[in-house]
Amino acid sequence: MNKNITGRVIGLYKQNYIISHNESIIRCFPKGKKNEAVVGDFVNIDYKSNRYYTITEVIQRNNLFLRSDMTKSRKIAANIDNVMIIVAAEPDFSVELIFKVIIEAIRCDTKVTIILNKKDIKESIKIARDKLYFTEILGIPLLEISAKYPGSEEKSILNIVKDKVTLLVGPSGMGKSTLVNLLIPEAHATTREYSRFLNTGKHTTSYTKLYKLAIENSYIIDSPGFKDFGLNHLSFNEIIKPFSEFREFNNKCKFYNCTHCHEPGCKIIESKINGIIDERIYYLYKKIMGKYILTHNN
Ligand SMILES: Nc1nc2c(ncn2[C@@H]2O[C@H](COP(=O)(O)OP(=O)(O)OP(=O)(O)O)[C@@H](O)[C@H]2O)c(=O)[nH]1
Numbered sequence: 001m002n003k004n005i006t007g008r009v010i011g012l013y014k015q016n017y018i019i020s021h022n023e024s025i026i027r028c029f030p031k032g033k034k035n036e037a038v039v040g041d042f043v044n045i046d047y048k049s050n051r052y053y054t055i056t057e058v059i060q061r062n063n064l065f066l067r068s069d070m071t072k073s074r075k076i077a078a079n080i081d082n083v084m085i086i087v088a089a090e091p092d093f094s095v096e097l098i099f100k101v102i103i104e105a106i107r108c109d110t111k112v113t114i115i116l117n118k119k120d121i122k123e124s125i126k127i128a129r130d131k132l133y134f135t136e137i138l139g140i141p142l143l144e145i146s147a148k149y150p151g152s153e154e155k156s157i158l159n160i161v162k163d164k165v166t167l168l169v170g171p172s173g174m175g176k177s178t179l180v181n182l183l184i185p186e187a188h189a190t191t192r193e194y195s196r197f198l199n200t201g202k203h204t205t206s207y208t209k210l211y212k213l214a215i216e217n218s219y220i221i222d223s224p225g226f227k228d229f230g231l232n233h234l235s236f237n238e239i240i241k242p243f244s245e246f247r248e249f250n251n252k253c254k255f256y257n258c259t260h261c262h263e264p265g266c267k268i269i270e271s272k273i274n275g276i277i278d279e280r281i282y283y284l285y286k287k288i289m290g291k292y293i294l295t296h297n298n
């Protein structure tokens with residue numbers, strides 16, 4: 001007898017899916033060779049009596065957060081409302097990398113918050129804060145916390161994640177796991193349980209997982225740390241969109257297809273020279289767009 005049910009992907013490791021369905025979890029495999037579904041997806045699954053569950057259909061998504069380079073793209077999570085980017089006083093982090101994540105979050109039409117962790121490290125917190133100058137100019141919420149030594153302020157994260165599916169991303173070493181354990185005290189145990197369930201033969205923790213928070217209707221998706229974040233799947237307009245300061249000058253350049261990187265008669269370059277556009281933001285744009293153009297023209 002075939003049994004068709006709908007569930008949500010809460011874990012994915014190689015070809016192994018963990019699907020949640022009515023408070024229980026089901027191990028599942030993709031139907032063909034391709035892994036179409038990602039964490040956060042709602043899927044229809046099918047049980048063939050003596051075999052195993054397979055995903056038969058991915059239900060239409062609201063969005064799909066991904067990163068891509070010239071050769072491949074990596075799907076990270078689907079159906080998200082919120083992207084929380086975690087950086088820290090130390091180790092050092094790349095503003096360019098963080099900004100690329102913001103660009104992708106805005107393409108997905110989600111909210112974005114930056115969490116600056118390890119505020120207890122007084123010697124380096126100011127440098128990290130200065131690097132995040134763009135948050136104020138572009139109106140991106142920034143919250144300083146200490147995931148390791150939490151006080152009352154850390155509770156305000158709950159207001160950000162309430163009633164939402166929040167994707168937690170960040171470079172390695174910023175304290176993402178510490179934050180996950182603070183928000184979801186049973187996360188460690190859940191990860192262990194999932195690893196056993198996946199039967200992968202080793203205790204792998206480095207895969208994307210969806211956790212249910214204690215507050216109703218609120219979820220966190222924890223994804224592995226990354227070193228780079230490619231935007232090859234985006235259009236020129238999607239890359240420029242978060243640079244809200246540029247908007248009023250965007251269509252006023254001499255050339256209709258101005259990249260605002262080097263062209264004569266560029267109103268954005270002019271506005272940067274006149275101090276109307278923040279110089280640091282302009283150079284951040286130029287760096288990101290310069291690399292994007294280079295990979296797209298090859
Ligand atoms: N001082 C201080 N250290 C912290 C804080 N949060 C995390 N750490 C430390 O920073 C280091 C990295 O923390 P993790 O939570 O493992 O970081 P992660 O981002 O999950 O790192 P990856 O597993 O590499 O992706 C650990 O030694 C933590 O104890 C904090 O608020 N203050």
Ligand SMILES: [Zn+2]
Nearest residue numbers: 253258260266
């Ligand atoms: Zn221009």
